[in-house]
Amino acid sequence: MKCNQAIKELSGYLDGELDPELKQTLEAHLTYCNHCHAVFDSTKKTIELYCDGKLFSLPDDVRTRLHEALKRKLHGRR
């Protein structure tokens, strides 16, 4: 397997969508190709960084204003 072929399968690999044979060929490539290994590894890490639950947490004042706006809307209806 060549590097450009390996990169093409990156998304399918991360999403667990590759058929077993292709997955095995790809994993073999990743064990000896440091370049592709670094790309796969850091792409996985990229996703993990964005998934960190602590990031962009909802501030208390923003939450309070949301619930106040909803209550106003409800009372406006009555």
Place this chain on the structure above:
Amino acid sequence: MAEIPQVALARDESHLIGEAKAGNYAAFEELVNRYEKKIYRLGMNITGNREDAEDVLQEAFLKAFEHLPDFREDSRFYTWVVRIAVNEALMKLRKRRSSREVPMETSEDENGEVLVREFADWKPNPEQQFAQVELERILQSAANALPPGFRTVFYLRDVEGLSTEETAEVLDLTVGAVKARLFRARLRLREELSKIFKRGSIQ
């Protein structure tokens, strides 16, 4: 801790929606409580600033409340609210940037295949080298290098955990387009972050 079975959660949610449709505000508030954090984060991720994210959050739930009678339970409530929130967020961006969708900047070879420009290894645990606020700034600035249509696909699939099909439905895209955008978005974000996190880079 025992996991709440998905079926029970869905049944409970369907009950809440029924109650909310019948005018029970507490039931609607319970639905808001479940998803407000995610919707705020979505707003932050797509618009890139707190003010817009707050507007997106409020508008999304106010509209959900208003249109609740129209909600047919053939999709998840969460996916439905996400769709409303994404529309609000993209509308904000269009207003701000006068409807300019910049093309995705990637290098391609003569066959149209995406070329990877940066092969460097990353330092271990890059997140531990930065304060929370600084890390948020880094991630946001990397995401801003992507056209909104691409980073939205990335957030829905990789951060919010929507399936390819759900993402396609929310954004009115084909499944193939979602996959193609996700692939390019992942590579581009990695490339942006590599500038900061790669081994040997100077802080």
